[in-house]
Structure formats: structure tokens, C-alpha cells
Amino acid sequence: MPADGSLWKRVWASRVLGRRERELFAALRLPELRQLEWLGARTAAKEAVVELLRGAHGLDLLPADIEILAGEGGAPVVAAPGVERLGATPVVSLAHAQGEAAALAALGSGDAIGIDIEHLSPRPPGFAEAVVTADERRLLEGIPTDHADEWLLRCWCAKEAVGKALGTGMAPGRAEAPAMVSLDRDRQEVVVRVGERRLVAHTHREGDLVVATTLPREGPRS
Numbered sequence: 115m116p117a118d119g120s121l122w123k124r125v126w127a128s129r130v131l132g133r134r135e136r137e138l139f140a141a142l143r144l145p146e147l148r149q150l151e152w153l154g155a156r157t158a159a160k161e162a163v164v165e166l167l168r169g170a171h172g173l174d175l176l177p178a179d180i181e182i183l184a185g186e187g188g189a190p191v192v193a194a195p196g197v198e199r200l201g202a203t204p205v206v207s208l209a210h211a212q213g214e215a216a217a218l219a220a221l222g223s224g225d226a227i228g229i230d231i232e233h234l235s236p237r238p239p240g241f242a243e244a245v246v247t248a249d250e251r252r253l254l255e256g257i258p259t260d261h262a263d264e265w266l267l268r269c270w271c272a273k274e275a276v277g278k279a280l281g282t283g284m285a286p287g288r289a290e291a292p293a294m295v296s297l298d299r300d301r302q303e304v305v306v307r308v309g310e311r312r313l314v315a316h317t318h319r320e321g322d323l324v325v326a327t328t329l330p331r332e333g334p335r336s
Contacts, residue, residue, distance in 0.1 A: 271315075
């Protein structure tokens with residue numbers, strides 16, 4: 115942000131947020147960077163929803179027409195004029211990390227979606243033991259040392275994305291905690307189990323950013 119960033123942050127917020135979102139944003143007690151990540155993730159999600167609704171149903175909405183509010187359990191819920199007539203409400207997932215923000219949106223599917231991102235950077239001692247179990251670490255055996263940190267992050271992001279998709283979060287120490295059951299390096303996919311469900315998380319790397327998404331089997335997405 116430029117030196118007059120506080121002014122531009124307010125302008126940005128006024129252009130993309132609905133009334134209730136503006137109230138939430140004004141009440142945030144977060145560091146500046148986290149506020150911008152919050153705003154950036156919602157901007158990306160709204161742009162994706164606008165594209166989906168225009169392409170699938172011809173609805174022409176502005177980002178501020180769409181509100182993304184916390185539903186039961188804290189998962190983001192989309193509200194927009196006209197969507198109640200469509201028979202398929204848009205669903206979104208948000209992610210941000212160290213100044214980067216991303217979002218995933220889908221329409222016309224009952225399946226869950228999730229996205230997570232992380233920067234590939236040195237992690238503190240004990241990080242691997244904290245984010246993957248001993249059984250999960252065995253799935254990472256055989257990965258070359260120069261790719262080990264990247265695949266550790268891919269697996270962590272995969273578990274986060276699935277946890278968001280199913281509304282469980284990471285649920286540490288609980289039976290519904292996401293657990294990695296297999297990975298395919300060639301397809302860049304990680305299979306994650308939550309209870310009786312298994313979801314495929316697609317992973318990739320863009321520069322130093324690791325991304326994982328789990329997508330609906332059917333329906334438009336953006």
C-alpha cells in the first residue's frame with residue numbers, strides 16, 4: 115500500500131463490501147497486513163462469484179452486491195440478490211498467508227470446496243511433527259530432500275483445504291481431524307480422510323506459493 119494507504123484501504127472497502135461487511139471490517143482489530151488479507155480474500159471471492167453468476171445465469175452483479183458473511187461454525191456464506199431463484203447458491207472458500215489472498219467459488223453442486231495457501235519458507239523446529247502424524251510422515255518417505263519441505267507444505271495445505279470444505283477445520287486431537295491417506299506426486303494430488311469421507315486435494319506450486327484445492331465433482335467453478 116502507498117503512504118496514504120489508509121485512505122485507499124477505505125476506498126477499496128467501500129467499492130467491494132456490502133453494508134454488513136463494512137461494519138465487520140470497521141470492527142476488525144487486526145494488524146494492517148491481516149486487514150488487507152481479509153479484504154483481498156473477499157475481493158477475490160466476490161470477483162469469482164460475479165463471473166460464475168454472469169456466465170451461468172446472466173446475472174450482472176457488482177462485488178458490493180454480494181455479501182460474504184460467517185455462517186454456522188464460521189464458514190463463509192454467500193448472499194446476493196437473485197440467487198434464491200437459481201436453485202443453486204454459490205459457495206466460496208477463502209485463504210490468505212503473508213500478504214497473499216485467494217478464493218475459490220463454485221455453483222450448482224452440493225459438494226464442498228476448500229482452498230489453502232502457504233509460502234514456501236523455512237519453518238521452525240518441530241513443524242513437521244506438529245502438522246502431520248507419524249503415519250502421514252511415512253507417506254512422505256522417498257521424496258527427494260530438495261522437495262521435502264514443499265511436499266510437507268502441500269500435505270498441510272491439503273488437510274487445511276479439506277477441513278475448510280467439510281467445516282471441521284483441522285480439529286486437532288478429534289476423530290474428525292483431516293488425515294492424509296495417500297499422495298500421488300505425478301498427479302500432484304493428496305487424498306484426505308475426514309471420518310468416513312475421502313476428498314482429493316489438488317496441489318500445485320506457483321513461485322514460492324503452495325496451493326491446495328478440493329473441488330466439487332460437478333458444476334461451474336472459478
